[in-house]
Amino acid sequence: MAFDASALPDVSGRTVGIIGGTGDQGRGLAYRFARAGHPVVIGSRSAERAAQAAAEIGALPGVAAAPSGAANDEAAHRSDIVVIAVPWDGHAATVAALREPLAGKLVVDCVNPLGFDKQGPYALPVPEGSAVQQCAALLPESTVCGAFHHVSAPLLADPEVERIDLDVLICGEDREAIATVAALAGRIPGMRGIYAGRLRNAHQVEALTANLIAINKRYKAHAGIRVTDL
């Protein structure tokens, strides 16, 4: 079968939680999902900082219903689909602490384990293989996918950018969950969610962000990727 967005489930109205929603990537995704009409809950270690970020996002153009803010565990509890967008440093601890509120939920990890030195970014080794495999190992009662690794935070955050033309590569083991994440990606104009292999092949998807950063630097771009022939 070819890629067919019309075959994906309807996820409109589903509440999206963003753990680490006060960071650049989380904040940008929160804005885009709110702009697409989703109820959004911004999660942070500090409920106060979460509420502040939620108010700021709610004031941006195109947002009908302002996101709410909550501590991470409350944000997880109140959401149908939960995006993990925390820094790699602290990923394991944050995810492990949310095992109970995330049980039974669809969890989407978009964390890129990268290091930086004077030569730029590079992929960090992860004992579990990848951030999303670490997440899956720590959340045995959740359904875990990896996605949204390559989406430029500046583009997400720019209210004047209407469309973000790129593909979201989704790694996972559960076909229904993958379809749901693909549908969620498709809520952002210009994006397609593409199944891109099992979790054991997620490392290189995460690590490719280092290459996109190199591309951005060389060509002064906000690079993403589009899968051809689909």
Added chain:
Amino acid sequence: MAFDASALPDVSGRTVGIIGGTGDQGRGLAYRFARAGHPVVIGSRSAERAAQAAAEIGALPGVAAAPSGAANDEAAHRSDIVVIAVPWDGHAATVAALREPLAGKLVVDCVNPLGFDKQGPYALPVPEGSAVQQCAALLPESTVCGAFHHVSAPLLADPEVERIDLDVLICGEDREAIATVAALAGRIPGMRGIYAGRLRNAHQVEALTANLIAINKRYKAHAGIRVTDL
């Protein structure tokens, strides 16, 4: 600076050697470079098999000057730019044996270290980090880049396919060599060669081929990637 194909060097007339030119990927690349008017030398362990592949490619539509065939060391010796397109199994031994004829040359490694089991493809660990880093370690007198990992062999081989619309991600350390490889990629209609980071970030580019194979299987496609915002 944005991507600007007109700023790339003129590589027309440069002789391209393909080590492992009798395999699917090497044969397909040989066909495309011959079709673009390059003198091409197919290399193989067996000069006879190389000559046979060269004759077959020379008989395909659009090829003005038939490639020649030679044993790998002779093919390396006679070429300006040498593409390594051998199977991963045997990569190190083949490359190491060509140290002398490849000295001073531009070497482009397109090998993907992948394993396959009943769940499909997966990235193999490489002690040097990636196939191209192994190649660079074995060829200290050559200039080594990684490129052409994601190009679909069936598309390359299909004479009715005029354009192959995708980007070739190039990893390397030498700016002039990268520009030459970008120009070479641009000789194939529809392709752009994009600098995508240093050699230490090549592993994920090679490994991403596993994800493209998963995409091909799910969506019945010949997937490649295009970098957006360039």
